Amino acid sequence: MNETITKIVNAIRARDSLIFIETQEEDEAIRELQAIAHSMEVSLIGWDAVDHYKDLGIKGGRKAMQQSGQVSSLASMLNEISNYPSDAIFVLRDVNHFIHERMPPPELASTIRNFKILKQKLRSTGKTVIILGTNYNLPHELEDDFLLINRPRPNKDQLKQILLSFVAAQHWEDCLSTDERIRDLIIDAALGLTADQARSSFAKAVIDSGSLDENAIPFLLDQKKQIIQRNDLLEYYDNDITTDSIGGLDILKDWLNKRKLTFSAEARALGILEPKGLMIFGVPGSGKSLTAKAAAAIWQMPLLRFDIGRVFGQFVGQSENNMRDALSIAEAISPCVLWIDEIEKGFAGAGGGHETTVRVLGSFLTWMQEKKSTVIVIATANDITKLPDEFIRKGRFDEMFFVSIPNNAERREIINIQMLKHKLDPQDFDIERLVQDTSNRTGAEIEQAIMDAKINAFYENRKPTTNDIYNVIASVTPIYSSFQQKLNDPAYQNIIRSAKPASPEEDKC
Ligand SMILES: Nc1ncnc2c1ncn2[C@@H]1O[C@H](COP(=O)(O)OP(=O)(O)OP(=O)(O)O)[C@@H](O)[C@H]1O
Numbered sequence: 193m194n195e196t197i198t199k200i201v202n203a204i205r206a207r208d209s210l211i212f213i214e215t216q217e218e219d220e221a222i223r224e225l226q227a228i229a230h231s232m233e234v235s236l237i238g239w240d241a242v243d244h245y246k247d248l249g250i251k252g253g254r255k256a257m258q259q260s261g262q263v264s265s266l267a268s269m270l271n272e273i274s275n276y277p278s279d280a281i282f283v284l285r286d287v288n289h290f291i292h293e294r295m296p297p298p299e300l301a302s303t304i305r306n307f308k309i310l311k312q313k314l315r316s317t318g319k320t321v322i323i324l325g326t327n328y329n330l331p332h333e334l335e336d337d338f339l340l341i342n343r344p345r346p347n348k349d350q351l352k353q354i355l356l357s358f359v360a361a362q363h364w365e366d367c368l369s370t371d372e373r374i375r376d377l378i379i380d381a382a383l384g385l386t387a388d389q390a391r392s393s394f395a396k397a398v399i400d401s402g403s404l405d406e407n408a409i410p411f412l413l414d415q416k417k418q419i420i421q422r423n424d425l426l427e428y429y430d431n432d433i434t435t436d437s438i439g440g441l442d443i444l445k446d447w448l449n450k451r452k453l454t455f456s457a458e459a460r461a462l463g464i465l466e467p468k469g470l471m472i473f474g475v476p477g478s479g480k481s482l483t484a485k486a487a488a489a490i491w492q493m494p495l496l497r498f499d500i501g502r503v504f505g506q507f508v509g510q511s512e513n514n515m516r517d518a519l520s521i522a523e524a525i526s527p528c529v530l531w532i533d534e535i536e537k538g539f540a541g542a543g544g545g546h547e548t549t550v551r552v553l554g555s556f557l558t559w560m561q562e563k564k565s566t567v568i569v570i571a572t573a574n575d576i577t578k579l580p581d582e583f584i585r586k587g588r589f590d591e592m593f594f595v596s597i598p599n600n601a602e603r604r605e606i607i608n609i610q611m612l613k614h615k616l617d618p619q620d621f622d623i624e625r626l627v628q629d630t631s632n633r634t635g636a637e638i639e640q641a642i643m644d645a646k647i648n649a650f651y652e653n654r655k656p657t658t659n660d661i662y663n664v665i666a667s668v669t670p671i672y673s674s675f676q677q678k679l680n681d682p683a684y685q686n687i688i689r690s691a692k693p694a695s696p697e698e699d700k701c
């Protein structure tokens with residue numbers, strides 16, 4: 193029995209008469225409820241906007257009695273439930289269209305009251321009302337009356353079952369690789385999808401590549417990327433950044449490398465905890481986003497970019513639903529890195545008390561605190577003082593790293609990395625002079641200077657020289673000079689003091 197079914201059965205036994213199940217898969221949930229009703233020997237009666245009253249019991253299960261009156265409205269169905277003569281499970285769909293905060297207040301008030309009365313009446317009966325919805329979306333006055341059960345997307349074991357029964361049903365056993373390692377990769381590639389989405393991806397993969405073997409994996413991953421991107425807060429990030437692409441930031445890189453070991457079964461057995469979250473803040477262009485990407489590569493985890501700013505660009509209600517959906521996708525894909533770039537831009541204003549922002553921030557922080565799955569939040573920020581205090585409170589993130597401008601040794605590394613990245617041979621340049629010329633410059637500025645120098649030289653039909661790079665550098669004001677004012681802000685200094693430096697302190701320029 194899966195965990196959700198156990199929760200539902202326990203709730204029914206404990207006489208929780210009103211239950212809300214959050215699920216992306218109504219049909220799957222109904223199938224589970226059919227099995228539950230069958231094993232508990234009670235009827236399963238459905239209600240929705242089209243079919244109204246419907247017997248959903250399965251063959252061999254208890255038949256539902258005919259309805260006693262018209263049940264086209266939600267109110268009449270609630271009445272029918274309260275008068276129903278025997279124990280039963282009632283599963284209601286489309287309820288959010290019949291009870292929502294935008295209804296005329298008298299109608300809303302009476303629907304809320306009807307549910308509260310029904311709860312009273314069902315207390316001493318064996319009747320259970322279950323509402324299915326993608327996210328809990330009933331008026332907040334009913335929050336305490338309903339037991340909320342989240343039915344997560346399928347986990348690895350469940351997806352394995354889905355895969356095996358799907359190929360059996362389609363008689364595609366021959367298409368499925370017999371290599372357990374490949375099967376594992378196929379299942380990993382589908383993690384994060386609903387059961388229906390996974391089946392559809394498997395079917396498309398067979399049609400596309402003729403098989404479900406290693407050739408199908410890029411196709412499956414691509415399908416997943418497209419499906420995930422339908423939640424417009426999430427982006428599945430292709431990532432080829434490694435620590436070799438980062439110059440300097442040795443303390444931070446060391447932290448990431450050491451944490452890699454915490455994900456092993458051996459570490460878990462010793463009670464070593466995996467990280468929950470990491471905050472990287474500091475000077476613009478200093479490699480914060482680059483490091484977040486590298487973390488996913490070091491830990492060999494998929495990288496999901498979570499655009500938290502968009503949460504607040506949406507309607508109230510919708511924004512929370514989308515956020516919860518995005519987080520549930522991340523949990524299903526876990527272990528993964530959930531990267532929140534420029535987090536302060538998303539949450540700016542939350543301290544100001546805007547009601548939705550504060551509520552969404554609250555539910556995000558609760559999720560971060562309580563999440564059981566390995567979804568490691570890596571947040572990056574420039575102006576960390578714009579973040580609400582709750583966010584940077586001690587213990588929220590495992591560690592906060594402050595990234596400043598690179599020191600001499602770090603710039604040497606960055607110059608070499610960037611030259612190779614841009615197809616230049618460091619041997620053709622006076623690296624030591626460039627190290628001196630680029631003091632107070634960030635990695636991003638060094639990269640930009642190299643790229644511009646290349647273009648300038650190309651325009652004059654020659655190879656770029658050390659002087660070309662110097663000329664670009666000399667013509668641009670360092671970003672650090674304007675950012676320094678922010679850094680000197682006592683509030684910023686305070687946060688720096690509570691953080692770790694990303695690079696060794698000595699030798700700073
Ligand atoms: N330490 C570094 N080593 C190598 N390259 C770097 C480094 N820092 C920055 N770069 C180069 O600059 C680019 C931009 O850096 P990145 O986006 O990581 O900066 P950031 O700190 O996230 O900036 P912002 O605050 O503006 O978001 C990188 O893609 C990389 O090419």
Ligand SMILES: [Mg+2]
Nearest residue numbers: 480481533572
């Ligand atoms: Mg960035």
